[in-house]
Amino acid sequence: MRTVLPLATITAASMLTMDLYLPAVPTMQLDLGITVAQGQLTIAIFLLGLAASQLVWGELLHRIGPRRCVQTGLLALILTSFGCALAPDLTMLLGLRLVQGIAAGAATVVVPTVVRATLPEQDGVRGIAAIAMIEAIVPAAGPVLGTALLLIADWRTTFAIIGVIALASAPFALRATPVALPSQGDADGDEGGGEGGRVGYRALLRNWHFVGLALAHALSFGALITFVASAPQVLPALANTGQSGFALAQGCGVAGFIVAASQAGRISNRLGPRHAIQLGALLHGLLCTALLAAWWADRLSYPWLLAFWTAFCAVLGIRGPTAFSEALSEPTAQLGRASALMVLALLAVGALATQATAPFLPGGQLGAVALSMSLLCWASCALVARYPDKQASVRARQRPEQEQARL
Known part of the structure; x- marks a missing residue:
């Protein structure tokens, strides 16, 4: 639990950048004076950044280590969240959402990797299941909380709250993330890579x-x-x-x-x-x-x-x-x-x-x-x-x- 729970917080923070924000899209459109299609673009460009970043984070994890990946991802997530809250126009918002999607990709790669690498096989399944439960709760609760938040605040507050959550979770997540993955061989004793020792x-x-x-x-x-x-x-x-x-x-x-x-x-x-x-x-x-x-x-x-x-x-x-x-x-x-x-x-x-x-x-x-x-x-x-x-x-x-x- 000392490994899974702190890592689950950064997974939740990354997912909230989509699920807490969704109900605020219509009010954001009215505030910035943009069309529905332009408003939907703030969702699509986030998903583009998330998908495009996967292979990059997967490579960086082995080059700079999981902790530095989490540090980089969280720092970018915090800065872009507060940046979105202050964005003066659509162009700035789209650029920040793209980087925010890239930053959110760090959690999707690092968290299951650390859980699988640091826990025994049965506990690894339990750990990934626990992360999956968080990932199931956030899409269900996020839009509800986002809708309730709009009763007392505007769409910019949504992004500010995401930034605060990411900032608060950072110390716990960094403490639970190892500097490097443990050196452990696979079943056939090969520590270096895949078949024949190849990596990539x-x-x-x-x-x-x-x-x-x-x-x-x-x-x-x-x-x-x-x-x-x-x-x-x-x-x-x-x-x-x-x-x-x-x-x-x-x-x-x-x-x-x-x-x-x-x-x-x-x-x-x-x-x-x-x-x-x-x-x-x-x-x-x-x-x-x-x-x-x-x-x-x-x-x-x-x-x-x-x-x-x-x-x-x-x-x-x-x-x-x-x-x-x-x-x-x-x-x-x-x-x-x-x-x-x-x-x-x-x-x-x-x-x-x-x-x-x-x-x-x-x-x-x-x-x-x-x-x-x-x-x-x-x-x-x-x-x-x-x-x-x-x-x-x-x-x-x-x-x-x-x-x-x-x-």
């Missing part, structure tokens, strides 16, 4: 164990984002729930995820990481197929949808931390790069899946969402169905060496 992104992309897990996890995350991004458009028409229907669905999904994630380490330890991931992928495919079948048969009701979404998020709460921890079972010299590639894959697949589904929403409604989620989840299931067991691969490589040693 190219070596990771040649590692099927990592690539298969990263793509499979990104596809399941893409299914999640497809539902979240589409639900405000399609749920109001279901049983006349209005926008409150989306809010309730989000609450149920977050609750299911948190409850399940709290048990992810225990379940992974009992079933084994490989089987826990495979079971989660299979359950995701079956759940989405059931959603599609219910829509096709015109039997889809709002209570049934709530049950589906709660179950889907609960399965992700078990599968997600286990998959992330398993994918990061790389040599220490590659951990930061592996984490960066994982997050970049999540962001890219989520964006592509959302955009691919959007044109079909007006006609297909929930059917288009259910079909997209089913395709993504079954593709994810296919990737992990026979993905290599890393420990078995290590034993296979070691066997000829052991036989040669005996001879």
Whole structure:
């Protein structure tokens, strides 16, 4: 807990730069006299900076160390947050939001890397699950708090509060972040890098164990984002729930995820990481197929949808931390790069899946969402169905060496 909780605070501060700010966009547009499209650009440019920075932070982590990465990221996050609060026009705000997105990327790379590198395997799964629970709570609570804040303050105060939170969390996060990652070899005793001692992104992309897990996890995350991004458009028409229907669905999904994630380490330890991931992928495919079948048969009701979404998020709460921890079972010299590639894959697949589904929403409604989620989840299931067991691969490589040693 001394490692996870302080690091979780910088993760929360980084996420608030998006979730606490979202409700303030309309008031910001009125204050600066800009259009809706220009207001939305402040969101898009932040996400661009976040995505583009992943590979950079992954490389810097191994060159300057995790603590200096956190120092740099937090300093930039603090300065840009207060800068956004004082921005006189849209041009200045856009530039600051771009740098703010780059600064927020430090937490997404450094935090899971430090947790995975400094904790034993089972505790690593628990630690990543705890971070994931924070990441689930902030998107649910952030917009609510941001809306309440606008009752007593303006949009500039939102950014000032983010800066204060980042500043207050800095001493605790820096104390919990090591100067350098611990020197620990992987299962086959190679401390220096990937296969054959190679390091770098190219070596990771040649590692099927990592690539298969990263793509499979990104596809399941893409299914999640497809539902979240589409639900405000399609749920109001279901049983006349209005926008409150989306809010309730989000609450149920977050609750299911948190409850399940709290048990992810225990379940992974009992079933084994490989089987826990495979079971989660299979359950995701079956759940989405059931959603599609219910829509096709015109039997889809709002209570049934709530049950589906709660179950889907609960399965992700078990599968997600286990998959992330398993994918990061790389040599220490590659951990930061592996984490960066994982997050970049999540962001890219989520964006592509959302955009691919959007044109079909007006006609297909929930059917288009259910079909997209089913395709993504079954593709994810296919990737992990026979993905290599890393420990078995290590034993296979070691066997000829052991036989040669005996001879």
